[in-house]
Amino acid sequence: MSSAIDSFLAMLAAERGAAANTLAAYRRDLEGSEEVAGDLVAATKDDLAKLSRVWSDLAPATVARKISALRQFYGFCLEEVLRADDPSTALPRPQTRRPLPKILSHDEVEALFRQAESEAETGRAPALRMLALLELLYGSGLRATELVGLPVSAVPRDAPFLTVTGKGGQQRMVPVSRRAQAALARWLEVRASNSAFLFPSRKSHLTRIRLYQLVKSLAGRAGIDPARVSPHVLRHAFATHLLEGGADLRVLQTLLGHADIATTQIYTHVDSARLVALVNERHPLAGTRGRG
Incomplete structure (x- = not known):
């Protein structure tokens, strides 16, 4: 070499x-x-x-x-x-198109949460961990690597934010919903470890591969084809559903930790009709008539 x-x-x-x-x-x-x-x-x-x-x-x-x-x-x-x-x-210059992200519907996401919440009612540590993982994947849009490597110190105390270290060692603040805070609190109550990691394993922290397996297994139990679900698909769902709800693209870029907004723009495919309607309804000249 x-x-x-x-x-x-x-x-x-x-x-x-x-x-x-x-x-x-x-x-x-x-x-x-x-x-x-x-x-x-x-x-x-x-x-x-x-x-x-x-x-x-x-x-x-x-x-x-x-x-x-x-x-x-x-x-x-x-x-x-x-x-x-x-x-x-x-070398050749192949023409490639960025593939559109796989998308889960709102109903499918709700089915995942129903299953996770039902299992968490048992109070068992694995079920409470799964619910916390799901809340952070879909509720905060974390990358799998970011999630499994979270230190316990990243859990918010007085402010509803997580400090996340993303690609290239760049840090960003991501919001944590009240639901996610509650799920984290329940997980921390049963987390029997002195590890510095929020989701510890025997040697270090939960691996990306294990997270991938856990998410697919949950999907199967929720009646969803496991082939359609992964940690990254849940991150896509977070971004897609926020954009559908009216989130600003620049805000979404910040939440996802994208260095280039061009990466974030792929999500604009999800609801182009809504974007057109938004311009027609909200543009300052939307209510004026054309001048003859």
Whole structure:
């Protein structure tokens, strides 16, 4: 493996605050490219052209991600004078469309909560934990990684907010509803652990994989196809339903922790008719007649 990859990843972490998952994905893509094209620092355009043939059966979004990693790597090589040219121009430019997020209806979300609340009535710790997890996924729109890594100190005391550390180590405040506060309080009463994490495990904290399994299992018990439900789908539902309710896109961007509002704009597909009606009803000139 080229030592330049390590240097590139160190730069991403130090200068751009790239998250651990992002760094791992870049490493996989770059090391996989080296297996085909050889040492990336010395690779020629012809070497990189081999990658297109190897990637021919991959999804366009996957190819686009790999190409992005290589282009950024070669930009780094130019800046560090590791080479004088950029061979990544030999790579294709696949046209990709951001996929629309999976959506749960209001009725399906209510079914999930009915099931979780019914099970929580038993007072059993796993059921109370599940309800708290569900409230924070749908009620605050947390990413799975953000949720499982929450420290106990993040739980609000006097203010209805959580302090969340998101991608790139960026912190933001997210609101916690009265329902979520109540669910958290019930969970903390039965949480038998001295761990610094809100949702501890034997070694550290609840893993993303375990959270994924818990959410799908709850969906099955609630009569919803588990294939349609995941922690990220609940985050999408949070954003979609807020936008339907009239939330401002900039506010939604802040709540979701998106660095670029273009990422948030994908949710505008959910209710375009409502947005048109909003302009027609609320625009300052909506009530005026056209001038002849």
